[in-house]
Amino acid sequence: MKESMLHLYQRVISENCTNPCVLNAWLQGLDVMLHNCNFVKDWILADAYRKIIFCLRHNSLFVIKSAVELLSTLVLIEIHGTETKQMLDNSNTKLRDALRELWNNCKDDDVDIKLTCLQVLEKSMKKVDQLGSGQLYAGYEIFNKAYTVLEICDDSCCAERNQVMILLTECRCCMRHNEVMRLEALVYQLLQSGSIQTAMTLAQWLFLNCEEELSDQVIMKQIQFLTIQQTHKFDEQTCDSLGIQKAVIQEFLDKRKLEFPSLFLRQLELLVNFSRHKTVPLEQMELLLDVLEMLCSNRCPENSLVTVLFRKQQKIYLALVDTFGQIFRAKEDTFVPVMHSFILLCSDFLTHTQSCVVMEKTLKVMLVCLDYITKSDNEDTKELWLKVDIMLQHLFCQTKWEILDSVTEFLTDLLLHLKDQEAFPRRAAVKAIKLAYENKMFEDRTPEVFNVLCRMMSDLDWEVKCSCLDFWKAYLESIHSPDDQLPEYAQDISGSSRSCHLIDTDQLHSLVDSGCAKSLLKAVHDCDKKVQSKACHLISTIRRNHDAVFPRSQDAADDDVPVNSGSNKMCQLNVLSEIWALDLITLTVTSNQSTDQYDVNAEALLEDILISVKGLPEMSGADEEDNAIDCY
Structure with a gap:
């Protein structure tokens, strides 16, 4: 009965009918009837194909779409009987003919129709695959038409693009090396036409599915070309493509474990260009920094990206640092997440450079960024300062540079205005100054540094004060003879007389001029036991080496001072007298008492x-x- 109705329905339409409404209604009605038939005779199927091809030649867009949808239904019809294989082959032939006819009639902007054709082909290939014949040919057909759809897809065709990627995956087993090379060439073509999103989606698909057939050079050129295209483009689409680019680079680095200095430099140039525009979205800055950090973490000792950067393109890096410093000062809290990534990158760069200029500029920007992060109460503050602390120790201990006054000036200025509750920045800065002093990096600025450290003895954080005492310990070691080292804090603190002759009169007076003596006197009365204990041991060290140069009584001291020596000499002796008048044994016992x-x-x-x-x-x-x- 259903077959008879279908036969009669087929006869309703005249071969010469051109009315689009009638044709569309006929196609939709036939589609409904085919869905309700368990099987269809060969002659009915052939007649349906013939009329569909007739509709595909029509100039009405909605008639053509209905015809293609009907084709999709015909492909999935259950075919029974002894004629199955022959009918299947005939159907596939007719189907390809119909699609070819449609393809020839479609305009370049008819993306929807061409995508529907691809979906029909994909269903056809699955059907063929179930019966074990014709799969390879259908796969090539799908690839060729998918390629054509990608050619005309712009970045606005998001759904269509994703569907094409699915279809390409379906026919991957049928693709040979030539097909892969065609897709690589298509990436360039899309980039040149401005379809960046489509190009990067295709590039990512190639990385994931055709890794073995892709050349390193091709991948490099694709990503570099994308970078050039993005240089003057700051919109949502660019940000999306950056996300894809990041995923592509990560995938590539994970699989290949290779390094590309030229890729790194291109990314760095892009970052500099982006950072000069204050309208750049925060997401773009974060993505670009993530890419840089990712590339840094994948470098090899033999071919370090950082080494190449500093050897060949140091100007680019310095431009990056200068630009980011200006941006951060202008935007402050807005760029806190970006600062986090930037600081991690800077610390990596600094451990490899031998350039004073690079170190100076980078440290300044890093510390400015850390200051902003500290003010914002960011959870990563402690982690970042600890990393900076380690990095500074590495720099000052491993490298013998010339004096860098500007860096020291910045560190000391930073100490004076930082008042964060956790005190991580101040601790790191004091440790950095100590390391710089030990490496003779600020001889011309020594009085200024001494003055700052004296003021830091009033800090509310006991670790900051202990770090200052560590600095004064280093200072005391520096005025001793090279062959003698100061004893550790835990040694004898009785202050008994020893004729070590390690400090002469001028050096002893320099303890007062530098502020060391006053700092120790202040620390020995500090309410923190650890600060007291450390100060007691340092004072004990000074007193153990005094006998040859410092009088035991104030009267003797007055006799040693000329009448016209002025008040400065008297002040020095008064401070030193206070040090020798301290009851160190009692103070030390008190400082070591348990709470x-x-x-x-x-x-x-x-x-x-x-x-x-x-x-x-x-x-x-x-x-x-x-x-x-x-x-x-």
Whole structure:
């Protein structure tokens, strides 16, 4: 009965009918009837194909679309009986003829129709695959037409592009080397025409599915060409393509484990160009920095990207640092996520460069960025400062550079205005200054640095103060003879007289001029036990080496000072007298006492706090207030 109705329905349409409404209604009706038939006779199927081809030649777009949809239905019809294989072959032949006819009639901008043709072909190939014949030919047919669709796809055809990628995956087994090379060439063509998104989607598909057949040079050129195309383009589409580019590079690096200095440099140029525009979206900056970081992490010792950068393209890197420094100062908190990536990159660069200029500029920008991050209470602050601390130690310990006054000036300025609660920046900066001093990096700026470190002894963080004492320990070692080293803090602190003759009179007076003596006097009365203990051991070290040069009594000291020596000499002797008047044994015992005593006797804790609040006799004004705040 259903077959008879279908036969009658076939007869309704005249071969000469051209009315688009009638043709479209006939196609849709036939589609419905075919869906409800369990099988279709060969002659009915042949007649349907003939009428579909007739409709495909029509100039009405919606008639053509209906005809293609009907083709899709015909492909999936269940075919039974002894004629199965013959009918299948005939159907495939007719199907290809119909699609070829459609393809020839389509205009270049008819992406929807051509994509529907591809879907029909893909269903046809699956059907052929089930019955074991004709798959290779159908695969080539799909590839050729998928290639054509990609040629006319622009970046606005997102759904169509994704569908083509699926179809290419279906026919991957039928693709030979020539087909892969055609797709590579198509990537260039799409890039040149401005279809960046489509080009990168295809490039990513090639990386994932045709890795063995792709050449390194081809991949390099594709990504570099993309970079050039993006240089003056700052929109959402560019950001999307950057995401694809990042995925492509990551995939490529993971699989190949190779390095491409020229690719790295091209990315760096792009980053510099982007950073000069204050309208650049934050996402783009992050993506580009991620790409740079990714490339750095994949370098090999024999062919380091960083080595190539500093050897051949140092100007590019310096331009990057200068530009980012300006951007960060202008935008501050907006660029905190980008700063995180940038600092990690800078630390990597600095461990490889031997250039004073590069080190100076990079450190400045890094510390500015860290200052901003500190103010923003970012969770990564501690991690970043620890990394900077390690990096600075590596730089100052491994390299003997000339004096870098500007870097030291920046570090000292940073110390004076940083007031973060966690104190990570100040700790790192003090350690960096100590390392710089040990490597004789700021001889011309020594008084200024000494003054800053004296002020840092009023810091509220005990680790900062201990780091300052470590600096003064290094200073004391520097004024000793080269063959003698200061003892460790845990050695004898009795202050007993020894004739070591390691410090002459001028050196002893320099302890006062530098601020070391005053810093120690302040630290020995500090409310933090660790600071007290460290100061006691340093003072003990000084007193163990004093006998040959410092008088034991104030009277003797006065006799040594000429009448016309001025107040400065007297001031020096007064400070030194205070150091020798300290009861070091009592102070050391107190500083080494366990805080457990306070659990038993709370009055002892209060008494210690009140004693510390009183501070030194010369304390007044701001110093006295800072000391009181620190104690409480």
